[in-house]
Amino acid sequence: MNGTGAPHDPTGTGSARPRLWHFSLHRPRRTLAAAALLCAVFACLTPGLFDRLASGGFTATGTPSEHAAAVADRYGAGRADLLLVLRPEPGRLDEPEVAGAGQRFAARLAREPGVDRVRSAWDGASPGLRSGDGRRALVLVDLAGGESDTARTAQRLVPEYSGRQGPFAVRAAGPAWALAQATRQAQHDLLRAELLAGPVVLAVIAIALRSLVAALLPVLLGGFAVLGAFAVLRALSAVTEVSVFATNLVGALGFGLAVDYALFVVARFREEHRPGVTARAAAAASLRTAGHTVVVSACLVCCALAVLFLFPFPFLTSMAWAGIVVVVLAALAATLLLPAWLVLLGDRVGRFDPLARVPWAPRPTVGGDSPLWRRIAREVTRRPVRYGSACAVLLVLMVAPFTSAHLGLADENVLPPHAEARTTAHLVQREFGFDPQRTLAVVLPRASAGDGQRAADGARAVTGAGPGGGGALDAYARRAGALPGVAAVRQGGSGPRGGGAVLLVTPSAAPQSGPAGDLVRDLRALPSPGPAYVSGWPAQVLDAREALASRLPWALLLVALGTAGVVHAFTRSVLVPLKVVAVGALSLTAVFGALVFVFQEGHLTWLVGGVTATGTLDMTIPLLLFCVAFGLSVDYELFLVSRVQEAYRRTGDNTGAVVRGIARTGRLFTAAALAVAVAMAALATSRVLLLKELGFGLALAVLVDATLVRGVLVPAVMRLAGHANWWAPGRKPGRAGPAGDGGGPPRGGTAAAGAGSVAGADGETSGDLAQAARKSSAAF
Template sequence: MIVLAVVVAAVCAGAASGGWERLVSGGFDASGTEAARADAYAVSRFEAGTPHLTLLVRGHIPVDAPASVRAGRDLTGRLARAKGVVSVTSYWEGRDPALRSTGGREALVTAVLAGGEDQRVRTARRLVPGLTGEQDGLWVEVTGPARVGGEAVDRARDDLVRAELLTAPVVFLMLVFAFRSVLAALLPVLVAAVSSLIALALLRPLTAWVDVSTFAPNLTSALAFGLAVDYCLFLLARFRRERAAGLEQRAAVAATMRTAGRTVAFSVVTVALVMSSLFAFPLPFLNSMAWAGITVAVSSGIVCLLLTRAALLLAGDRLAAPRAPAGDGGWEAHAGWRRWARLVCRRPVAGLAAALIALTVMSVPLARLQAGPIDEQILPAQAPSRAAATSLTAAFPHLTPRTAVVVALPEAASASRAGAGTYGARLSRLPSVRTVDSATGRYQHGRRIAPASAPARFDRPGAGTWLAVQAGVDASSPAAGELVERIRGLPAPGGTVWVGGAAARFADTAHTLRTSAGPAAGWAMVCMAVVLLLFTRSVLVPVKAIVVGTLSLGASAGMAVLVFQDGFLAPLVGMDGRTRVVDACMLLLALCVAFALSMDYEMFLLSQIKEEHLHGADNREAVARGVERTGRLVTTAALALAVSVGALTMSSVTLLKLHGFALAFAVVLDATLVRAVLVPAAMCLTGRANWWAPARLHRLLTRWELHGTGTGTGTCISTSICHRRGPAVETDGGGADADRIPAPAERGTDHQPASGRRSIPRRGRHRP
């Protein structure tokens, strides 16, 4: 199996290496919206629309001087003739006063690029080096969505590589400390490498049908590493416990795969189903992240189970030697966690109240979440495209190109020029509108203030007409959304109007996220309820897990808003101040991954609690032992992942800072406050109700598991077999060790297990 894994990894590495050029940038705007149709219509029919590149041109002499005019026209011509450029608007072509600064030493040249967002970014990356800097006596700076997108992708790629190189030694030392073995610490690294290569190879053919984001490989490697650490820790800890209980090596491996391996299999299904909830959002970026998450979850589970089994059979005790006697709680138990678990179980009301108050306080900032579009603000102040945007705002305070709203009247709504002029005058009277340009002229406050600089640019036979509305509000502000709604509600010639532009795209994307959040959350919760029901055979535990997970995510999102939007402790993540807005896509992605990992930790904890309960411990004792056994494992895995992804806060791109902080905080919060306080306190208070299920459902789940239609855990197939093999643990639950038959080596005198657990005789009826 190990040789096969190496061969498969090599083949997948070769297959994945050819797929990097197929990855796409962007994808943060919702597809199929009215704004997307309007922008595409304006580009295809009128070769116009919101500019994708904006050139800020400065001269040592006025831009109207003959030398500046010659240089400006030459620059305009070179840009217009470049491949991938649809149209160019230049001050030196139409002498539009709006494209010249008040001082007369700055002018603008804008370009509309062909293709989708990724193609525009590639075009900008190719053109910008030849357009910036000194150009025949003029100094040129370039900004715009295509330029910002390309620079963000380049910086993000470099920052991700730097973060991985910085954190790799630290994380490896943490794994050595956790596993107590250098050889064992190498196992999750090998599993993560093989599973991520397989996932990347599987993503390559998907690029022929769907857009796969350039960030997908980074999510793949991060999630592969996190799952590998989780699964390997859990499997090796179980193997050590089985060896400490007296089983020989091969039998201990079999018992580990039958018990902890079952939990890993359920965890794989859980993570894949949670990541699939991102398909509910019609955003290419989130859809590609869903594909990446599903493929890496499945590949991580399969590779981990196969490689860990092979490694344990070959290396055995060199990987996971028993370091503590069975009665001492096992290697994974720790005296500190033992004392903490019993303290929480003695004072469950106080623990529950304290945890709920803390989570509620952390969730409060979420109420003032202000989402915003991706623009130059995601880059540092010294980034060329952001510096150019700052200079543009200073020289042209009356222009805000990124908030321009394009109103496209399709062919079915073609109107006369007079009708379009009347409509433009009405648009100019709307609040926050500065000017409206159309085929009949420029309008302001309901009056025509100038003739059209290029009437043919706005009016094409058989295509209708379009109007450019300059708004004086930020695209992410509520006023911009209200303006878009007012324009859409204003009667237009022909009765049909499509509104596009940055403000409309963001408004439509925000509406899409709001309407899709319900189905996505519903799908994730239903899937989690079904999986946990099958895993625990309990009705209350799945509901409790979903409620706790929701509280944890709300607290994590609230802290992200507090740090990034409000600027509280902003230097902690390397920022000088607040961002004012938060990117909803990156926050959603971080919370989705965190929820998947939280369900991962939930299953590890529940499997131990259920096992202790089935071995005769009362509810509080079972909860305390479960926390004691999993506390060290879960916190170690969470801290390793938090260090790995938390390094993204050192990135120069705000998007990566947000993702790294939100995911690291959510994982650590869930592994500490939630798993160590909230969950055990709640389970102690609910008592025997934790394991209740209707009798008919209980019989159905038991039959489903014992007769091979599910992922049964043990060898107990019939009562007669169990009685022939001696006393067995009770099979009324689906814990990680629920149906395991103690081997002779585990049983002491009078059929007492060597581990000190009390064996419970089988009764005719299942105990709830």
């Protein structure tokens, strides 16, 4: 029974969750045996995962450019999936022997399974496929299927058709080959990241907990979460598209969150497990406090990731699924499997201190104050305006580069500088005046087939190549060529039965630049003889930006409302949820500024192993980074606020509670942030630029949040807000609401609350809690 006469609930809830926790605490061996069996099932489901994963999904779906691309494909004017550069050695392209070899090469390639169409410099119908010096020729290959199918076909064809082929030296490029190389690199980087992160994370936790046994538990839970997520993704791949890069997110986020959650629960258990308290009672108290906060935190992270479903990017959708699955599994492992281990290990969880033989090492303490963080908290709360303003200014300065962010889509530049798809694409851009990968195709289905030559003549007149012709199509071509930003206009052929026409418009600006987007808008607004469909890479980039911009306000609103609502339910405060949202947004936009500074502008690239600045950021990465990092930010906030609120209920002293909360959580926050940052930084070692940006951004976000935000900005704001932190309509002054445990007796003191306590981070043991834990052991 508790102090109110109600039956005592050690978990603090009346839901189904206590029954699951009850089984874990009272049947630990059966729980772990079931987990081992489940791991065996996961291991059986995981093989073949990478063969089923998608390679693309970076462009927006349901856009005008997607529809136009389908029309262009029917007219043979679609963007080629594979591009082969042929250089005769020796000889020239117009020599009979070389031309014959080129025609035979194209014909043999056209007979390959999975190849829809081949265009070459020797077929007479594809102008512009020779370099300016006449030494190189292009062969454009259209492949069957979606992005993943074309990438697999390219993976099969390129090794066979590149290198020395008769009189030619052949190199490959194109979106299909770039995706194939990125997929292979991502798989290699996943294994390397796990091998790098595992030992370092284990060392960080072992030093933080001063126990090798305790440190092994979070790593084991991380392995369970990652393996389980791989199995679930394998099943999901049968019904929806799952990106190959989702496995990299699962590896980093799974280990990071599992370590994060387990670190707090293990620390709480070691604090509770004192003389006279059984291992089962200590584990029960840990679940009621830190365990409950883990569940709420996981819900918040999942809600943040679910916002990604709003955006029409298959890549983001698959990343959302992957993130949600691994977060749920990490939380389940921390609240079901970890307590079973703790009950079985008992006192042995603290064995094998790695610093036991180090003479200068401090005495191990679990749940104790950090002198360093206490001094920092006291200084910040003594001068909150000075330190809070300085921290806010620093974060705003970090935000500044983001104002010049230029968002684009992933292309061959995400590959390492030496990758064949990237170097060959740059060669084509330098040597060929006509770049088929960046040209806009304007399809005019109702244009008269008889006007085709007149249109070509009119286009040549616009570009200074000859006299113009007449007719509506001719007039349209001349108007198109006169638009700002047009470098050239060419006739691109006609429809399947000779009807309609295709004009190929080459922008003078880079395909992901603002002027290229303006040209797409101008072409779509240009009066035309019948409907005009504008397709091509610049059109896809423009439509993706507009799709993102139209949905972004709703996504941000949903994240803010969802976070504020859950934090309010957790704290019963009005001001704290607003602070959580505002501070989280400020710290994350500062990280976005760092991304622009390093990856777009090319400063301090040695931090990430050296990269070549591309002048753009892939637009999907800031979205993904925001959702994941915001969830992690709120994760730390919940643990900190619950600790501060617990101290405030006991004393009624807001400033003292803030200092107490920072002092008691600082050491664990530092360790947890380092562990998560190491897992994310391992992702940043990838040679794929997308993964490098994501890993760098998440690692920096965690470190900034655990130091500047939690150590300086949050205590300064809470000190200035005073008792208003805990105000809510209908609450009496000096009375804080529940911290999320669902109810319990008042704690006593000047600010005793009618709801129970949820300890944050490392947790805090009070006499009545330990007594309640001992009394509740029989109930479990």
